[in-house]
Amino acid sequence: MNKTIADVAKLSGVAKSTVSRYLNGGSVSEATKRKIERAIKETGYTPNPFAQSLKAKKTAxxxxxxxxxxxxxxxxxxxxxxxxxxxxxxxxxxxxxxxxxxxxxxxxxxxxxxxxxxxxxxxxxxxxxxxxxxxxxxxxxxxxxxxxxxxxxxxxxDVEAGYAIGKYVVEKGHRKIAYLGVSEQDVAVGVKRKEGFKRAIAEAEGCEVHYFETGFNMFVAQQAAAELLEQFRPTCIVCATDNIALGALRAAQLKGLRIPQDVSITGFGGYDVTEIIHPGLTTVKLFxxxxxxxxxxxxxxxxxxxxxxxxxxxxxxxxxxxxxxxxxxxxx
Missing domain, CATH: 3.40.50.2300 (Response regulator)
Structure with a gap:
C-alpha cells in the first residue's frame, strides 16, 4: 500500500500540515526537517508531483x-x-x-x-x-x-564548428567543394554553420565552392544531392546535418561513386548511426x-x-x- 503524508506525520511526530509545508518548500525548522526526511526515507513515501504543484506557489x-x-x-x-x-x-x-x-x-x-x-x-x-x-x-x-x-x-x-569542418576539409586538400545546407529560416543550422564554413574557405586559396539547399529529411536530401552531383562534381560535399550527409552518401553510391575515393562527405551532429555505416561518416559531434x-x-x-x-x-x-x-x- 502506498504511504501517505499521514504516515510520514505519524512517524516523525509532527502535524500533517507541517509535512505538507515542508514538501511544498515552506519554512520548517532544521530539527523538524530532519525528522520528516528520516520518516520519508523509512516509509518510502513518494510525493505526487501533480498534487504537490497544485498547492505550491511554484509547480514541480x-x-x-x-x-x-x-x-x-x-x-x-x-x-x-x-x-x-x-x-x-x-x-x-x-x-x-x-x-x-x-x-x-x-x-x-x-x-x-x-x-x-x-x-x-x-x-x-x-x-x-x-x-x-x-x-x-x-x-x-x-x-x-x-x-x-x-x-x-x-x-x-555552430559558427566555430562550421569553421572547424571547413578548415578540416581544406587541410585534406579539397578545393572543389559543395556545401549542402538548409533554409536560413533556421538561424543555427541554416546561417551560422554556413557562416563558419565560409570563414574557413575565405582563408584558403583556390577554392571553388557551390552552395545548395535542402530539407532536414534524409530522403529529401538524397534527391537534392543527386541533383547537386548532376550540376557539379565536387571532391567533397560538406553537409549541414548528419541526416543530410546520409542522404548525400546514398545518392553518391546510387550514381556509382566510391566514397571517399570519388567524393568525400562530411556531416554535422554526431548521430550514432554515423559510426556503424560503411564507410563511417566524418562528422562534427555535438553533445x-x-x-x-x-x-x-x-x-x-x-x-x-x-x-x-x-x-x-x-x-x-x-x-x-x-x-x-x-x-x-x-x-x-
Missing part, C-alpha cells in the same frame, strides 16, 4: 517544447533534460509542435496556463510572436539551439544529451532566481572516420 513541472520528436538532436536533448530534472526533483512535460510555428506559440501559452515553473524551448527560429508570448506569460524561459539577446539561451557553437542536462540546470536556476549567463555555448569535436579522403599530393 518544466514544460519543454520540441519541433519534432523523431529528431536525434531533439530526442537526445530531451533525455538529458529529463535525467537532470529528475535529480533536481522536477517533472518534464513535453509538447511536440511538428515544426509549426503557430503551434509553438500556442504551446507557450498553454504550458503557462498549466502553471509550469518554466519553459525550455528547442527553437528553430524566434519571431516577434515568440517574444510577445515570453513577455506575456512572465515565467522563466530558456532557448536551446537558437538565441536572442533578450532571452536566456543555450546554443551549440546533445550534455546540452540537455545543462539546460535543465539553467532553467531550475532561473526558477530559483539564481544567476545564469544570458548566452551559453556547448562543446563540439570533429570525429574523423573513413568518408573523407586526403587528396594532398604526396611528394617522394
Amino acid at each position: 513541472f518544466i514544460g519543454t517544447i520540441v519541433p519534432r520528436l523523431d529528431s536525434y538532436a531533439a530526442s537526445h536533448t530531451i533525455i538529458g533534460i529529463d535525467e537532470q530534472l529528475k535529480e533536481l526533483h522536477f517533472q518534464l512535460l513535453i509538447s511536440n509542435t511538428n515544426q509549426q510555428i503557430e503551434r509553438e506559440i500556442e504551446m507557450i501559452y498553454s504550458l503557462a496556463g498549466q502553471k509550469v515553473a518554466g519553459i525550455i524551448l528547442l527553437a528553430t527560429q524566434i519571431t516577434p510572436a515568440h517574444l510577445a508570448a515570453f513577455e506575456k506569460v512572465n515565467i522563466p524561459i530558456l532557448l536551446v539551439g537558437q538565441e536572442h539577446p533578450d532571452v536566456h539561451s543555450l546554443i551549440h557553437n 546533445f544529451k550534455e546540452a540537455g542536462k545543462m539546460a535543465a540546470q539553467h532553467i531550475v536556476k532561473l526558477i530559483n532566481e539564481e544567476e545564469v549567463p544570458k548566452r551559453t555555448l556547448s562543446k563540439f569535436e570533429i570525429i574523423e572516420r573513413e568518408s573523407v579522403d586526403s587528396i594532398i599530393p604526396r611528394h617522394v
